[in-house]
Amino acid sequence: MTDPKFMDDTVFVLPKLIEAGLREAILKVFPDVDPEVIQLQVCANPKFGDYQCTSVMAIAKKRKLNPREQAQKVLDELELSDIADEVQLAGPGFINIRLKPEAIKRALSKAAQQGGYFIQKTDSPRTAVIDFSSPNVAKPMHVGHIRSTILGDCLARVLTLLGHQVVTDNHIGDWGTQFGKLIVGWKQHLDRDALMKDALGELERLYRKVNSACDEDASVLESARKELVKLQQGDEENLSIWNEMQEVSRVQFDKVYQRLGIHFDHTLGESFYNDQLKGVVGDLTEQGIATESQGAKVVFFEDIDGLKDHPALILKSDGGANYTTTDLATIQYRVETWNPDEIIYVTDGRQQLHFKQLFEIFRRWQPDAKVELVHTWFGSILGPDGTPFKTRAGDTIKLNDLLDEAEERAFKAVTEKNPDLDSEISREIARIVGIGAVKYADLLPNRQTDYVFDWDKLLSLSGNTAPYLQYACTRIRSIFRKAALNESEFLKSLGSDAENILELDSDFEKKLVRHLLNFGLVLESVLEDQRPNYLCNYLFELAGHYTSFYENCPVLKSEGSTRNSRLILCSLTRQVLEKGLFLLGIETPEKM
RNA sequence: GCGCCCGUAGCUCAGUUGGAUAGAGCAACUGCCUUCUAAGCAGUGGGUCACAGGUUCGAUCCCUGUCGGGCGUACCA
Numbered sequence: 001m002t003d004p005k006f007m008d009d010t011v012f013v014l015p016k017l018i019e020a021g022l023r024e025a026i027l028k029v030f031p032d033v034d035p036e037v038i039q040l041q042v043c044a045n046p047k048f049g050d051y052q053c054t055s056v057m058a059i060a061k062k063r064k065l066n067p068r069e070q071a072q073k074v075l076d077e078l079e080l081s082d083i084a085d086e087v088q089l090a091g092p093g094f095i096n097i098r099l100k101p102e103a104i105k106r107a108l109s110k111a112a113q114q115g116g117y118f119i120q121k122t123d124s125p126r127t128a129v130i131d132f133s134s135p136n137v138a139k140p141m142h143v144g145h146i147r148s149t150i151l152g153d154c155l156a157r158v159l160t161l162l163g164h165q166v167v168t169d170n171h172i173g174d175w176g177t178q179f180g181k182l183i184v185g186w187k188q189h190l191d192r193d194a195l196m197k198d199a200l201g202e203l204e205r206l207y208r209k210v211n212s213a214c215d216e217d218a219s220v221l222e223s224a225r226k227e228l229v230k231l232q233q234g235d236e237e238n239l240s241i242w243n244e245m246q247e248v249s250r251v252q253f254d255k256v257y258q259r260l261g262i263h264f265d266h267t268l269g270e271s272f273y274n275d276q277l278k279g280v281v282g283d284l285t286e287q288g289i290a291t292e293s294q295g296a297k298v299v300f301f302e303d304i305d306g307l308k309d310h311p312a313l314i315l316k317s318d319g320g321a322n323y324t325t326t327d328l329a330t331i332q333y334r335v336e337t338w339n340p341d342e343i344i345y346v347t348d349g350r351q352q353l354h355f356k357q358l359f360e361i362f363r364r365w366q367p368d369a370k371v372e373l374v375h376t377w378f379g380s381i382l383g384p385d386g387t388p389f390k391t392r393a394g395d396t397i398k399l400n401d402l403l404d405e406a407e408e409r410a411f412k413a414v415t416e417k418n419p420d421l422d423s424e425i426s427r428e429i430a431r432i433v434g435i436g437a438v439k440y441a442d443l444l445p446n447r448q449t450d451y452v453f454d455w456d457k458l459l460s461l462s463g464n465t466a467p468y469l470q471y472a473c474t475r476i477r478s479i480f481r482k483a484a485l486n487e488s489e490f491l492k493s494l495g496s497d498a499e500n501i502l503e504l505d506s507d508f509e510k511k512l513v514r515h516l517l518n519f520g521l522v523l524e525s526v527l528e529d530q531r532p533n534y535l536c537n538y539l540f541e542l543a544g545h546y547t548s549f550y551e552n553c554p555v556l557k558s559e560g561s562t563r564n565s566r567l568i569l570c571s572l573t574r575q576v577l578e579k580g581l582f583l584l585g586i587e588t589p590e591k592m
Numbered sequence: 593g594c595g596c597c598c599g600u601a602g603c604u605c606a607g608u609u610g611g612a613u614a615g616a617g618c619a620a621c622u623g624c625c626u627u628c629u630a631a632g633c634a635g636u637g638g639g640u641c642a643c644a645g646g647u648u649c650g651a652u653c654c655c656u657g658u659c660g661g662g663c664g665u666a667c668c669a
Contacts, residue, residue, distance in 0.1 A: 296666070308594075349596080471631050
C-alpha cells in the first residue's frame with residue numbers, strides 16, 4: 001500500500017517523506033518510542049546510499065536487543081517504494097536508502113514550480129522572543145557586539161522561514177551605574193561638536209575620562225554616585241541629560257542596524273522596566289525566595305549543585321536594583337505581552353552563570369509559567385595573543401570602522417577584477433560583498449568557540465567566505481543574462497514538463513542535486529542547536545558542487561533538453577543559495 | 593575551592609541523538625583563462641583527534657582520572 005501522504009501534491013520534500021516513512025515503520029515495531037529520536041542522516045559515504053538511519057541501533061541498544069534483528073523488523077515494515085530504489089540493511093543495523101532518480105526529478109520539478117527551497121514548514125509553530133544585540137548607550141558598538149547581533153538576526157530569520165512566530169527585542173543598556181559617571185562627564189567636559197559628529201564616541205570619551213578620574217580621586221566617584229541617585233530620583237536636569245544621551249545614541253545605533261540590514265520589532269531598554277523593579281523585589285521577598293544578607297537582598301541556591309556557592313543579588317545594599325532584577329521584570333513583561341513558548345538570549349558565554357541564576361529564580365517566582373528560557377551563548381572575541389580583544393592603543397574596534405574597512409577592501413577587489421563597471425555600481429557591489437564577508441566570517445565558526453579577531457580573516461574574500469557564495473550566484477545570473485532568459489518565466493514555461501526534461505547523468509549533476517534536497521534538513525538542525533555554522537557549511541558545499549558542475553557541464557553550449565535541464569539546476573541552485581544567504585543576513589549582487 | 597568551555601593537519605577551524613575511510617579554508621607544490629565571470633576549477637603532500645583508562649558491535653563525540661589553556665564566581669552588565 002502506498003501511503004497517501006507520499007502522493008500529496010503540495011509537499012514533496014524527500015528527506016521529510018523518508019523520515020515520515022521511517023517513523024511509521026519504527027513505531028510499528030516499537031510503539032512506545034519517542035518519534036523525535038527517529039532521525040534521518042545524509043550518508044557520509046555515497047557508496048552506502050543517499051540517506052541512512054541509525055536510530056534503530058540506538059533504540060535496540062537502550063533495550064539490550066540485537067540491533068541487526070530489530071533493524072530487519074523495521075525494514076519489513078518500511079514502505080518507501082515511491083521514493084527509494086534500494087533500502088538496505090548493512091553492518092550492525094544501518095538502514096541505507098538510495099533515492100529513485102524519478103523521485104529526485106519529481107522533487108526538483110515541484111521545487112522549480114513552487115520556489116525551490118526544499119523546505120517544509122513546521123507543523124507545530126512556536127512563538128519565540130529573541131533578545132539580542134543589546135548595546136550600551138555609553139559605548140559605541142564594537143566588534144564585541146557583532147556576534148550577538150548577527151547570530152540573533154540569523155536565528156530570527158530561520159525561525160520565521162520555518163513557520164514560527166518571532167518577536168525580536170533589543171534590550172538596550174540604557175540604565176545603570178555608568179550613567180552617574182556619564183552625567184558628571186557631561187556636565188564638566190562635554191564637547192558639543194564632537195557629540196554631533198560622533199555621539200557614542202564622545203560619550204565613550206566622557207565615560208573614560210571620568211572613570212579614570214574616579215580611580216585617582218574618590219571624591220569624583222562620590223559625585224558620580226550622587227548624580228546617579230539624583231537621576232534615579234527623577235531630577236529634571238539629569239533626566240534631560242539622560243534623555244539626550246538616549247536620543248543621540250539611538251540615532252547612531254539605527255545607522256549601524258540599517259547598514260547591517262537588521263530590524264527589531266521592539267527596542268525596550270532596561271529603563272523601560274524601572275517602575276516594575278520594586279514589585280519584583282517585593283514578590284521575591286514575600287515569597288521567601290530572597291533573603292536579607294549583608295545588607296542586600298539575595299537568593300541562595302543551596303539545593304543546586306552548580307549554584308551552591310553562587311548566590312544572586314537582586315537588591316544592592318544601597319537599595320539599587322541590578323540587572324538580575326531588571327531581567328526578571330523583563331521576562332515577566334514578555335510573558336504577559338507576547339505569551340511566548342520560549343525566550344532566547346543571545347549573549348557572550350561569560351554570562352552563563354547569570355542566566356542560570358536568572359532562570360532558576362524565575363521558575364521559583366512563577367512556577368506555573370510554561371515559557372522555556374534558553375541561553376544561546378557564544379565565545380569571546382580575543383586578540384591575536386589570546387587575550388581579550390583590544391587594539392594596540394587599548395581601544396576596541398568600532399563596528400562602523402570595521403564595516404568601512406570591509407567595504408574598502410571589497411571595493412579594491414571589485415575594481416581590480418571588474419574595472420569596467422561604473423564606480424557607483426562598484427560601490428554598491430563592494431557594500432554587499434564587504435558586509436557579507438564580515439557577517440559570514442562571524443557566523444562560520446561554531447558559536448561556542450572563542451573568536452580570534454583578525455582583520456584579514458574577517459575581511460577575507462577568498463576561500464570559504466561570503467564572496468565565494470555570492471560569486472556562484474552571479475555566475476548563475478550571468479548565464480541567464482547571456483541566454484536572455486528570465487528565470488521565473490523560464491521555469492513557468494516548462495511547467496510540470498521539467499520532470500521529464502531533467503537529465504541527471506553526470507556525477508556533477510547528481511551530487512549537486514542531492515545536496516539541494518537537504519536544505520530543509522540543514523535548517524532544522526540549525527534551529528535544533530542554534531548553530532548557523534551548519535548553514536554556512538551547507539552553502540559552501542552547495543556552491544562547491546555547483547562550481548564543479550559549472551566547470552564541467554556547459555550550460556549554454558549544450559542543446560535541447562540538456563540545456564533546459566541544466567538551466568533548471570542553475571536556477572534551483574541560485575534560489576537555494578540566495579535564500580540561504582538571506583537567512584544569514586547576506587545580500588547578493590547582480591554582478592561582481 | 594566551585595562551575596562552564598576548550599585541546600583535531602604547519603596556521604585558523606568544521607565535524608548534527610556515538611556510525612562505516614576524521615573534513616574544509618589559509619599556507620606549500622603541480623596543472624587549467626582564443627571556451628557560460630580564474631573572487632574560480634582539477635590534483636599532490638600534510639593526523640598518535642592532548643594523555644591514560646573505562647563503557648560497546650562501534651568513541652573525536654559518553655564516563656573517570658591526569659596534563660595544558662581560557663572564562664566566570666556578592667553589590668558592573
